[in-house]
Amino acid sequence: MRLATFRDDGREGVALVQGEGGFIDLTAAGLAADMIDLITNFADRRARIAELGAGGSHVRPAAGATILAPIPRPPRNIFCVGKNYREHAAEFGGSGFDSGAVGGSEIPEYPIFFSKPPSSVIGPEEAIRSDLDPYDSVDYEAELAVVIGRGGRVAEGDDPMGFVFGYTLLNDVTSRELQRRHKQWLLGKGIDTFAPMGPVIVTADEMSDLATPGIRTFVNGEKRQESRLRDLIFDIPTLVRTVGRSITLEPGDVIATGTPAGVGIGFKPPRYLHAGDIVRIEVDGIGSLENPIS
Structure with a gap:
């Protein structure tokens, strides 16, 4: 999986990147409050994320969203x-x-x-x-x-x-x-x-x-x-x-x-x-x- 943190319309979220120009908003799907939350709970959520990725119906264009650092503020040095x-x-x-x-x-x-x-x-x-x-x-x-x-x-x-x-x-x-x-x-x-x-x-x-x-x-x-x-x-x-x-x-x-x-x-x-x-x-x-x- 390829995972990114993005900002769109003043809101930050975590995305499953799909191809060159699309992604699935995992935050909107209730699967990631932020990247640290996703990493911490990935084992429990992985199957659902894979299911969303395979379905294809939740893919949205990446155009207009700003890609941030994957972990914009790491919790430690x-x-x-x-x-x-x-x-x-x-x-x-x-x-x-x-x-x-x-x-x-x-x-x-x-x-x-x-x-x-x-x-x-x-x-x-x-x-x-x-x-x-x-x-x-x-x-x-x-x-x-x-x-x-x-x-x-x-x-x-x-x-x-x-x-x-x-x-x-x-x-x-x-x-x-x-x-x-x-x-x-x-x-x-x-x-x-x-x-x-x-x-x-x-x-x-x-x-x-x-x-x-x-x-x-x-x-x-x-x-x-x-x-x-x-x-x-x-x-x-x-x-x-x-x-x-x-x-x-x-x-x-x-x-x-x-x-x-x-x-x-x-x-x-x-x-x-x-x-x-x-x-x-x-x-x-x-x-x-x-x-x-x-």
């Missing part, structure tokens, strides 16, 4: 992973912006986690505010994001994938200069509007292949990043287990899995985003997420 593609770890280490790099190309021994606050989240087509970075050093990072569906801690005998509800896209936008000056990642990455997310959540059963899908970034139509999900240093089960071993997971938690090589800081000189630019990230099987820079 987003869990993010740094340097989780080898080539990106090397390019970032060589940039001089990484206070933890050894020899300019550190490959982490364990996953590196940081977080982005809920206030950083925006949806498709919403503007990333470059004016909130006083140093004009706004960078892009295309990432696959994991959405948690099952709450609890991940015990040794648990299958971490049993906690996964689905997947979406997240652009881990960053002020590189704030990141460099403060020697950590929260301030540089937690800025308002610096976590575009969407456009949909694809349920886990529709993305059983987590190796071959491609991930890409385009800036003003120019390809900057391209890789495959198989190139993750730490795979999704490892990331879910690492977080969930000691931190209780909650339905609607988001884990952003890291970005491949090709970010702006990796160029010499750096190629940052500026007002008027358009940045688009893609992951095969989910779609694309495009945002202007203001």
Whole structure:
């Protein structure tokens, strides 16, 4: 299933996306107060949602509705992973912006986690505010994001994938200069509007292949990043287990899995985003997420 949050006539709702131009309003059908409600109760409502989707009579045009971030205001900070593609770890280490790099190309021994606050989240087509970075050093990072569906801690005998509800896209936008000056990642990455997310959540059963899908970034139509999900240093089960071993997971938690090589800081000189630019990230099987820079 492909699930989205939308706004129409001043009302927000959750939709089952049908094809390219239609959706079924699950909120109007009494099946989802919001996305967190749907994720939490999905097991009990899934059969009814599938029935509506198969029937086809409840499909309405998507035209006129605004697609929001799937979880417009996550209940907790987003869990993010740094340097989780080898080539990106090397390019970032060589940039001089990484206070933890050894020899300019550190490959982490364990996953590196940081977080982005809920206030950083925006949806498709919403503007990333470059004016909130006083140093004009706004960078892009295309990432696959994991959405948690099952709450609890991940015990040794648990299958971490049993906690996964689905997947979406997240652009881990960053002020590189704030990141460099403060020697950590929260301030540089937690800025308002610096976590575009969407456009949909694809349920886990529709993305059983987590190796071959491609991930890409385009800036003003120019390809900057391209890789495959198989190139993750730490795979999704490892990331879910690492977080969930000691931190209780909650339905609607988001884990952003890291970005491949090709970010702006990796160029010499750096190629940052500026007002008027358009940045688009893609992951095969989910779609694309495009945002202007203001």
